[in-house]
Amino acid sequence: MYAGYRVDLFLMPRIYHFLYEEECIMEKYIQAGYGVVTALLVLLISACGSTPAAAPSGPAIEVSAPWVRPAVMTGMSDMAMEDGEMAEGETMEGEMAEGETMEDMSHGGGGNSAAYMTLVNTGSAADAVVGASTDVANIVELHTTEMDANGVMMMRPLEQIDIPANGEVALQPGGIHVMLIDLTQDLEEGDTVNLTLELQSGGTLEVEAPVTQR
Numbered sequence: 045m046y047a048g049y050r051v052d053l054f055l056m057p058r059i060y061h062f063l064y065e066e067e068c069i070m071e072k073y074i075q076a077g078y079g080v081v082t083a084l085l086v087l088l089i090s091a092c093g094s095t096p097a098a099a100p101s102g103p104a105i106e107v108s109a110p111w112v113r114p115a116v117m118t119g120m121s122d123m124a125m126e127d128g129e130m131a132e133g134e135t136m137e138g139e140m141a142e143g144e145t146m147e148d149m150s151h152g153g154g155g156n157s158a159a160y161m162t163l164v165n166t167g168s169a170a171d172a173v174v175g176a177s178t179d180v181a182n183i184v185e186l187h188t189t190e191m192d193a194n195g196v197m198m199m200r201p202l203e204q205i206d207i208p209a210n211g212e213v214a215l216q217p218g219g220i221h222v223m224l225i226d227l228t229q230d231l232e233e234g235d236t237v238n239l240t241l242e243l244q245s246g247g248t249l250e251v252e253a254p255v256t257q258r
């Protein structure tokens with residue numbers, strides 16, 4: 045009797061405490077259940093409520109998978125051309141090293157690189173990139189790479205990069221690219237280059253392109 049009283053006195057607060065906790069846990073389960081049901085209802089309602097997405101009536105440009113080739117400043121800016129720009133139809137001088145692309149070759153500035161990406165137009169009107177800028181290069185040009193009549197690969201400045209309605213254009217090594225001329229800093233793998241593209245339709249596109257080797 046005496047022993048039983050002692051046990052009760054000792055255990056009861058703990059039993060009550062345990063029961064109380066148990067209740068709280070149950071409550072949480074119930075609340076979580078309501079939460080799931082509510083989320084499902086919201087999903088169902090939003091699914092029913094959504095009308096088929098109408099195609100944007102104007103151009104609508106998205107940038108996919110942008111990247112920039114790593115490059116180092118050459119420290120040869122004293123050899124830069126007067127305005128750093130390549131004249132129309134001008135060929136590149138010097139020999140290309142194994143594995144080197146046209147875009148690696150110096151225009152004679154403080155080191156060059158190039159940005160690549162896919163420009164996707166989900167709109168029903170054509171658009172074009174008419175200019176670009178970045179803080180990692182003093183000059184930014186739109187280029188294409190072509191083989192001339194003599195079979196020599198050369199880069200040629202473009203007035204604009206056309207993006208057809210409901211179409212896309214791939215900027216890639218050996219083709220169209222955004223040329224970064226006279227770098228203001230080394231571009232190392234892991235860096236991010238912020239690029240601003242000007243669109244013919246007005247407005248700009250901000251692009252965050254990782255520096256990577258491909």
Ligand SMILES: [Cu+2]
Pocket residue numbers: 146147158187188199221223
């Ligand atoms: Cu180029």
